[in-house]
Amino acid sequence: MTLVRPDLVNLPAYVPGRKPADVLDAAGHPLPPARLASNEVPYGPLPGVPEAIAEAAADAHRYPDAGCMALRERLAGLHGLDISQVATGCGSVALAEHLVRATALTGDEVVFSWRSFEAYPIVVGSHSATPVRVPNTPSYAHDLAAMRAAVTDRTRLVFVCNPNNPTGTALHRDELVDFVDSLPSGVLVVIDEAYREFVTDADVPDGLELLPGREHVVVLRTLSKAWGMAGLRVGWLAGTPEVTEAIRKVITTFSVSSLAQAAALAALDQTAEMRRRCDLVIAERPRVLEGVRKLGFDAPDTQANFVWLPSGEATPAIVATCDRHGVIVRGFGTEGIRVTIGTPEENDRFLAALADAV
Ligand SMILES: Cc1ncc(COP(=O)(O)O)c(C=O)c1O
Structure with a gap:
């Protein structure tokens, strides 16, 4: 007899980013770690965010607005949506889980590409739905034809991760529209655009373009990455009022704290600075990709803030060497390594560590 559900034995636990080793520079001074394992933007919170949190802290004894009205209103306004089309949650990973909870009963199927965001099998399995993993193409992209073929009468939900975490590959407008339009109307398709x-x-579409006239499409976004709020946990989704209302029914009440709501509103005032920082990351992307390829890795083109190294059996050894250099990357078994694009200095350190490893 177990006190918890026996099927949880088969469920992988989310692997958090590792704590970095202590590394000293040539002069013997501690070198701050290059944290390139969790796809954060390295330039700190956006201006105004710490102040908004400090101000909101004065009311920390009060419950937050459970409806996140001001934040949803702002997000809707920024994206030309109605507030009834927007739902917020404690990070987009929580919204992914709520989407499973809102659509799938025990044994219902949820289809996604694999390898993709490592939380998908966890959020599906934790609700006793059945994860259906469809292998990526040999070039690490979603195999949409195979995903379509994997949809059955039991399928309730399909996750499309665009760009895909951890491979960085991105689907183009035509293929994504064809795929979405080929699905039965009773299957909800989630375009995860973290x-x-x-x-x-x-040619990579903004998923929000696909919403008009398609009731079975949901777009998932986060403030964790580009908006520099990973530690504050705010995600949002856009879909029909039917879907957003269902999310509000299954969500844990008060999921987005008052500090997170205030921070999100302050961050959303900083679009120009957000863009400037993302552009710094984007400017470094080809250099890192080229550096990795020069060292012998067949890394696919990436549209995200990370690069995928198909490092196979060498993965654990490369991760360990990077660790010794104080460079924290994310290894996936003996499949490959995902490296976040950091500051130029961090990227140099990563490329030096990788050169050492090979
Ligand atoms: C594809 C994808 N979706 C969703 C998330 C979740 O982000 P958060 O819960 O921080 O909003 C991540 C985080 O790594 C991700 O890579």
């Missing part, structure tokens, strides 16, 4: 702000390829 990395939308780093997309530069004009």
Whole structure:
């Protein structure tokens, strides 16, 4: 007899970013770690965010606005949506979980590409739905034809991660529209755009373009990455009022704290600075990609703020060497390594560590 659900034995636990080792520079001074494992933007919170948090702290004894009205209103206004089309949550990972909870009963199927965001199998399995992993193409992209073929009468939800975490590959407008329009109307398709702000390829659509006339589409966004709020936990989604209302029913009440709501409103005032920082990251992307390729890795083009190294069996050894250099990257078993684009100095350190490893 176990006190908890026996099927949880088969559920992987989310792997958090590792704590960095202590590394000294040539003069013997401690070298701050290069934290390149969690796809954060390295330039600190956006201006005004710490002040907004400090101000909101004075009311920390009060419950937050459970409806996140001001924040939803702002997000709706920024994206030409109605507030009824917007739902917020404790990070977009929580919204992914709520979407499973709102659509799938025990044994229902949720289809996604694999490898993709490592939380998908966890949020699906934790609700006793069945994860259906569809292998990526040999070039690490979603195989949309195979994903379509994997949809059955039991499928309730499909996650499309665009650009894909951890491979950085991105789907183009035509193929994504064809895929979405080929799905049965009773299957909700979630376009997870956690990395939308780093997309530069004009053929990669903004998922919000797909919403009009398509009730079975939901777009998932986060303030964790481009907006510099990973520690504050705010995600949002856009969909029909039917879907957003269902989310509000299944969500844990008061999921977005008053500090997080205030911070998000302050961050959203800083679009120009957000863009400037993302552009710094985007400017470094080709250099890192080229550096990795020169060292022998067949890394795919990326539209996100990270690069995928298909490092196979060498993965654990490379991760360990990077660790010794104080460079924290994310290894996935013996499959590959995801490296976040950091500051130019951090990227130099990563490339030096990788050169040492090979
Ligand atoms: C594809 C994707 N979706 C969602 C998330 C969740 O982000 P958050 O919960 O911080 O909003 C992440 C985070 O890494 C991600 O990579």
